[in-house]
Amino acid sequence: MENGAGAGAAAPAEAAAAWNFEPNVTLLGLTALSVRGVLGRVMAGMVVEDCGAGGRPAVPMGHGDPSAFPCFRTAEEAVDAVAAALRSGKHNSYAPCVGLKPTRRSIARYLSRDLPYELSADDVYLTSGCSQAIEIICSVLARPGANILCPRPCYLFHEARARFNGMEVKYFDLLPERGWEADLDEVQAIADKNTVAMLIINPGNPCGNVYTYEHLAKVAETAKKLGIFLIADEVYAHLTFGQNKFVPMGVFGSVAPVLTLGSISKRWVVPGWRLGWIVTSDPNGVFQRTKVVESIKCYLDISCDPVTFIQGAIPQLIENTKEEFFENTVDVLRQTADICWEKLKGISCITCPSKPEGSMFVMVKLDLSCLQGIKDDMDFCCKLANEELVVILPGCAVGYKNWLRITFALEPSSLEDGLDRLKSFCLRHSKPKVGAA
């Protein structure tokens, strides 16, 4: 009788080919569209140095996560709210699939502050971070032949999930010479009868731009004309430090219905807490009539939920976090955006078309003709990580080959250090000047 402790009557290690299973191959390519995946490749050759022994620290300028830096540390009130919710013992159970009611009510009120109408708790669906919000939208929209319109450059996680669900993605350009505004003529040209929605990311990732009220109004009109709705990825909401203030797309919800995506990840600097939302900013109730709401609930029913005690903490977290905390974060971002803008001016192979006004990033163009031995943006970033322990995201990860997305959301001194090392790297790899001086 088999007891399973060792080899039985059959040969113990069958050749792998004898086993019937294979993985779903569509998945194997999609990691290339995730920032995490691309940075993994960039850092593959990087050898971490022992800082205790006088080695240099790595400088992370590739991802949107400054939570490790003391100057960006989240508000004490937020941590207290989470600890209190956890210790209450009242939030260890499963939550309803749409999320706890008090949490949804509190987010509705929070977002309504910036809208010309009141959101209700029922307009709010809690998600495990903005990433899951994207997942849900793509699952809900997916049907054979459907396509969505995305900006180029873009946070490609949107494409990853769209493609995973069998949807086509069509790209419209953001115009660097116009502060990365959307080319709305192109949007109208590429939309067809299978287009269901258009994505707008504001404040912009990867471009660091903040759209004006006027531009957003035009975006809404375009959507209305095309009969499509808007997906507004506002995960960087309120993180603006330049001329343009943040205007939520939902302001135009009566022109074209908007699905607003957001989270606490960036404004509270807690991406590891995984708490976000989808909000129907739709005073005309179009989403209800067209069954989008029903689809969202269908999907939520069979999906994982955000952690219950974090949901439970949200009302206190929103109410108790002081304005000073938000002002401080924005001040640091303003300061670091300035440092970045100034230092980049001194690097000749890098051009910055527009100064960042929001989010945590800036898109810069790489002039490969000034460099030798560097093939492309991925090669640049891999070598940079290897030689200088500075991590930057290659533009191919956002659909803009031979550009770079640079994160400036760091402790100012770390950022300066990183940019200095970047400059050294560029000088070291510069093509020698032709002819005598």
Next chain:
Amino acid sequence: MELDCEGDEASAWRFGAASPVLTAARSQSIRAMVYRVYDCLDRGDARPVAPLGHGDPAAFACFRTAPPATDAVAAAASSGVLNSYAPAAGLAEACSAVAALLSRELPYEVSPRDVVLTAGCNHAVEIMMTVLAAPGANVLLPRPGYPLYASRAALSGLEFRHFDLLPDKEWEVDLAGVAALADDNTVAMVIVSPNNPCGCVYSRHHLAQIAQTARKLGIMVISDEVYDHFAFGSKPFVPMGVFGEIAPVVTLGGISKRWMVPGWRLGWIAATDPNGILRKKKVMDSIIDYRGISVDPVTFVQGALPHIIANTDEAFFANAMDVMREAAEICHEKLQEIECITCPHKPDGSMFVMAKLDLSRLDGIEDDVDFCSKLAKEESVVMCPGSGLGMKNWLRITFAVDPQLLEDGLERTKRFCLRHAWQSQGDELMNTSAS
């Protein structure tokens, strides 16, 4: 297509009915089914609701989680160093802790590389049903079973076929049935032990037979062990991974049940596969790739995991199992007092028991869904209709409830059954009030 009546120049909105795939997937949702029963409750009834429909005892004082677990999570949340994104497979120290935990009960070491953290065991189910969805593939699922497998398989276009669990054989897997269902496109079979919804624990011998069957068919075994160690009868818990040498086993688990914290959303997928077949066939790579574009468990809960495991002493688990055993006894005894309900197997594991409804003994009750709806309305007792799990006219009853409330709930159920009993001529049943 819907026309927007508000604006005169608006075109018809280019989106319409809910995706049929999504509707089909959701129709299997157990959450939706149980919520529909909750909707039948009479809100004016002053009696406490007896929630015997789903497995979540976290609300009850007798099932409160271990204080060291709460302390560990609170400390991690306050540390300030666990607010970042985590790697796709999970924080290294958490993966190591799970690998060590699983290895304790296996004849080989599980490597941390073979562990992927998930946002609860439900998430692990979603990942497996997604990763295996190669074109034309099919998986074998138990009936009665946990409906999320079918929902997520439907959503990813993975065909699923049901094999039976045999009520007359302590809900063991019908292995002949499994062999008959499998074909060249079958990739995996799912087993759940300790079992939801049946409340049984599979013997070592039976698990070995399952492994042999899988090996003959060339398929992997997905062993859902979210109720690991929930064995309080004569059969001890045996992890399926013990037979990982015979057929590759993917073990799904989590802290939700053992620590009574389903709201913390932390689980895992572990390749308990000493021959490394899953790795060779790139299944592990796929799992990590998909996890990379899927939900992440909260970073500080991951960070707390090694301490949750290390600091919770055996006494906590032993005590929880004592209460669970007591509740299972109460459940079994009370059910025996109810004529129209039969329990083929006394529950000795998980949090549930499957019980058969004898509709011929009831008057004016159409089926199991009707039974549960009326029971909720008239007695404020919620049970899960078996048709949601593939067994029409059966009931899934949770006993992981405060023992007093459980007893009260089952007493009310008995009264309900007496009140609705079918009276034949001369039958004095209704007049012999047993309460």
